[in-house]
Amino acid sequence: MRKMAIGVAVATLLALGPAMAQETVKLGYIDPLSGGGASVGEVGLKHFQWLAEQVNARGGLNGKKLEVLAFDSKTNPQEAVIQAQKAIDAGARIITQGNASSVAAALSDFVTKYNERNPGKEVLYFNYAAIDDSLTNDKCSYWHFRWDASASVKMAAISNYLKNRPEVKKVYLINQDYSFGQSFRKLAAEMLKAKRPDIQIVGDELHPLLKVTDFSPYIAKIKASGADTVITGNWGQDIALLLKAGADAGLQSNWYTIYAGGVGGPTAIKQSGLADKVHDIVENDPNTAPEAAQAAESEFRKRFGASLWYPRAVNEIRFLESAVKETGSVDPKAIAQKLEGMTGGTFTGGKGAMRKDDHQFFQDMYLRSFGPLKPGQKFDEEGTGWGWTSKGKIAANDTIVPTTCEMERP
Missing domain, CATH: 3.40.50.2300 (Response regulator)
Structure with missing residues (x-):
């Protein structure tokens, strides 16, 4: 009887399993x-x-x-x-x-x-x-x-912005050495050439993904190149440590990024003193977002x-x-x-x-810069007293790029 009871209990649990x-x-x-x-x-x-x-x-x-x-x-x-x-x-x-x-x-x-x-x-x-x-x-x-x-959407937004900034003359590209970083550097070079052929790319660097702990040698190359602008798709610790090394070296270039808002990025920007010279492209700007x-x-x-x-x-x-x-x-x-x-x-x-x-x-996208909070802004980042300011909104319809996808549907 005991064995039978156990068997019934097990069978019940097995029956209930899928339902649960x-x-x-x-x-x-x-x-x-x-x-x-x-x-x-x-x-x-x-x-x-x-x-x-x-x-x-x-x-x-x-x-x-x-x-x-x-x-x-x-x-x-x-x-x-x-x-x-x-x-x-x-x-x-x-x-x-x-x-x-x-x-x-x-x-x-x-x-x-x-x-x-x-x-x-x-x-x-x-x-x-x-x-x-x-x-x-x-x-x-x-x-x-x-x-x-996509990377092409974000790079298109950055390059469209730089197209109308004549002070940008020398650009340094630094990216992570894997599929995205390689793609992003290629997009940057192609779009800058098409929209601002007068811009000189004075450096094009790839580095190991999430393995560099000291970016000072890379920053030294950027300073030596005379670049007035740095473009990077770095994310995670690679953007935070890159910005920190730039701050430690006193690099005064403008930065155009995708992920400068990540952990440690805002603190490094504040330490560098580069008010409104570090930019990113994102789908939200909290200081201009709707109430909800x-x-x-x-x-x-x-x-x-x-x-x-x-x-x-x-x-x-x-x-x-x-x-x-x-x-x-x-x-x-x-x-x-x-x-x-x-x-x-x-x-x-x-x-x-x-x-x-x-x-x-x-979706709509926003190009932003990071600096001291402006009147009416309520969100700073990482307790720095600095926050993001929208430099322009790119409507969703203006972000559409072609695709070569040949979708195989079941």
Whole structure:
């Protein structure tokens, strides 16, 4: 009788297992939680945990709780694929990642092949920050959706701004030596040549990804070149340490970046004394954002002690929530089909759209500079008393670039 009771209990648990699993939608977060990329990976995780709380407070996804499962990619493509399989084994049908385009390419390829081998058990890959153009061009995948602007969009915005600044005469390019950094330097050279052929590129440097601890030799080269402007796609510790080395050496060049707002970046800029000479291109400017976005920014900063770096993560989860609501399903195939061509409101109050052709999201973008807070500004960064000031808004329709993607749909 005792054996029979145990057998019945086990059978009951096995029967309930799938039903219990269906009560939760699991999102696998795969980003660096150790090593040089941990500073951005940890804050990214906080974003998604915070967003999951909000979704669940609104009733979840089709009545199911959204749960975030964290996995450490170690900024390594092979390790990320291992972690993606672990996420799937743990029940995740959606994975999200953002740091390092080389990792993104590996994950996109893995998810595409996994779905081919496992019909009926498909997985979606939401990319919130890896911006190499190839991901929505020759390496595009039906199962990959990118919520950040691509490298070409961001470089187009920077080069369009520099086109009308005649004081810019000598530019130094310094980037991380991997797929995105190599792509970004190429885009910079091509777009500057097309829009400002008079600009002289006096340096073009690549350095190891997240391995340099002292950038002073690189800064010495920049100073020796006579560059009045530095353009870099560096992120994580590589932008913070690069700016710090520039500050220590008294480098007075203008900087045009994508990720100067990351951990340590604002502090290094303040130390350099380069008021309004360090710029970035982003999808949100908290000091000019609408009231609802500023309220969310304040809440996030109070809870986590960090800026809301990833409004695109907010857009990602909002669109996921809408797709589930409109389809009445949490099935990845239904969600993917609904997201194609989907439009909706963004965190900053504008309109965003997920292009069907390549699954690239388009939204308003802002070019900003960093310096002492201006009258009426409420958000400083890292307790420096300095904040970001918008230099111009690029409407979503003006950020659209062509794609070479030849989408293979299931």
